[in-house]
Amino acid sequence: MTPFLEQSRDGAIVTLRMNRPETRNALTEPGQMAEFVTACEAIGADLSVKVVILTGAGSAFCAGGNVKDMRDRGGIFAGSPYELRHAYRLGIQRIPIALYNLEATVIAAVNGPAIGAGLDLACMCDIRLAASTAKFAESFVKLGIVPGDGGAWLLPRIVGIPKATELALTGDMIDADEALRWNLVTKVVPPEALEAEARAMAERVAAHPAHSLRLTKRLLREGQHMRLDSLLEMSAAFQALAHHTDDHHEAVNAFLERRPAQYQGR
Numbered sequence: 001m002t003p004f005l006e007q008s009r010d011g012a013i014v015t016l017r018m019n020r021p022e023t024r025n026a027l028t029e030p031g032q033m034a035e036f037v038t039a040c041e042a043i044g045a046d047l048s049v050k051v052v053i054l055t056g057a058g059s060a061f062c063a064g065g066n067v068k069d070m071r072d073r074g075g076i077f078a079g080s081p082y083e084l085r086h087a088y089r090l091g092i093q094r095i096p097i098a099l100y101n102l103e104a105t106v107i108a109a110v111n112g113p114a115i116g117a118g119l120d121l122a123c124m125c126d127i128r129l130a131a132s133t134a135k136f137a138e139s140f141v142k143l144g145i146v147p148g149d150g151g152a153w154l155l156p157r158i159v160g161i162p163k164a165t166e167l168a169l170t171g172d173m174i175d176a177d178e179a180l181r182w183n184l185v186t187k188v189v190p191p192e193a194l195e196a197e198a199r200a201m202a203e204r205v206a207a208h209p210a211h212s213l214r215l216t217k218r219l220l221r222e223g224q225h226m227r228l229d230s231l232l233e234m235s236a237a238f239q240a241l242a243h244h245t246d247d248h249h250e251a252v253n254a255f256l257e258r259r260p261a262q263y264q265g266r
Contacts, residue, residue, distance in 0.1 A: 004032040005039055006057070012050040012206045013199070014043060014104075021058025027117050028066035028075050033091045040098035048265060050210050051202040052102070054125055055109035055195065061134065064116025070143065088148050092117065096150040099124040100221060103214035105205050109198035110134040111191065115173075116143075120151035123158055126217065128184065129198050130176040131191040136184060138164075142171040157224060159184050209247035209263050 006017040016039060018025040020032075027033070043049050056062055069075040076087045099106060108125035113135045120138075122128050138155060140147050147155075147168065156164040159182045167174070176188045189197045205213065215238040223231050242248055246266040254261035 003035060004029070005035045007039065009049075012048060012210070013053065013202045014049050014051070015053045015055070017055055017057055018062060019057040021056075021060070023066065024058065024060035024063035024113070025056045025118070026063045026066040027092065027121065028069050028077075030076060030087075030091050033095055036095045037098045040102045043104055044102050047210060047214075049104050050206040050208075050213055052104050052106045053109055053195075053198045053202055054106060054121075055198065056111050058112070059133075060112040060118070061108075061110045061114040062118030062121050063113060064118045064139070067143065070145075092149045095121070096124050096154070103217055105202075105213060105217060107198050107201055107205075109194050110136075110176075110185065111194055113137075115139055116147075117149050117151075120147060120149050120154055123151065123154035126220075127186060127201065129194065129201065130179060130185040130188050131194040132176050132188055133191050134176040134179070134185075134188075135173050136167075136176075136179050137171060137173040138167040139171040139173070141169060209245065209251060210265050211245050211247060212242055215242060 002019065004018060004020060006019045008015045008017075018027075020026065043052060065077075066075065070077050073079075076091050077084065079087065105127070106125040108122040108128045110122055110128060110130040112131065112133055114122045115135070115137045116139050119136050122136075138147065138151055140151070146152075152164075152168065155167065158164075159167070163182050166172070174182070174184075176185065179185045180188050187197065219231065219235055219238060222234060226234070247261075247263045250263060251261050
């Protein structure tokens, strides 16, 4: 069977494409979750990767869990309550941890519906761009379950408690324009322009020194749950590291000499 995650690379940018269009890229098999973790580990170990673009093949970004498997108590939904809890912890819950710890910038190019775990997957990314055909729903309550993959932590940090509460407790679907108004995504473009837009955003990010990007993302992540004085202490340490990199000196010299910088990742 072909991998769930198709990977390609162009320079410092890696594209991950969920490739099960026949199931609308439903995220329900242990092997799919392991692929996410493995991909994040490999990307995290390669300091030359600056940006990751995550998107879906076909008409959907990710339809969430496979409802037929839920009905049949199959796949990751099989077993006793104890076994199910274990399956979540060792399965889909490894994805938000892997993406949270990934220091490369992750851009979600939401090409179609992002439903349930699909919406939460988009929320695990740093930047979200949407095609005008995209739709979003935190729809777990409609199936009598709860956000089991971190959505209750992720979504309020993006759209705020009131909007996250509304989405989670109604299960309602919103379109791309509404998502833009709610700051769930930062831009909406025609479907045929989405990948080019994501690529352009990735190039804008990747134009900067790798160490600066990674350290900045880590500060943004840690700042979500740290006290200000603790974050300032971490920022001082990271800044001291950054000041002693070759790329920082190149950036300063290029600025003063009014020329493009040539970074070496050092």
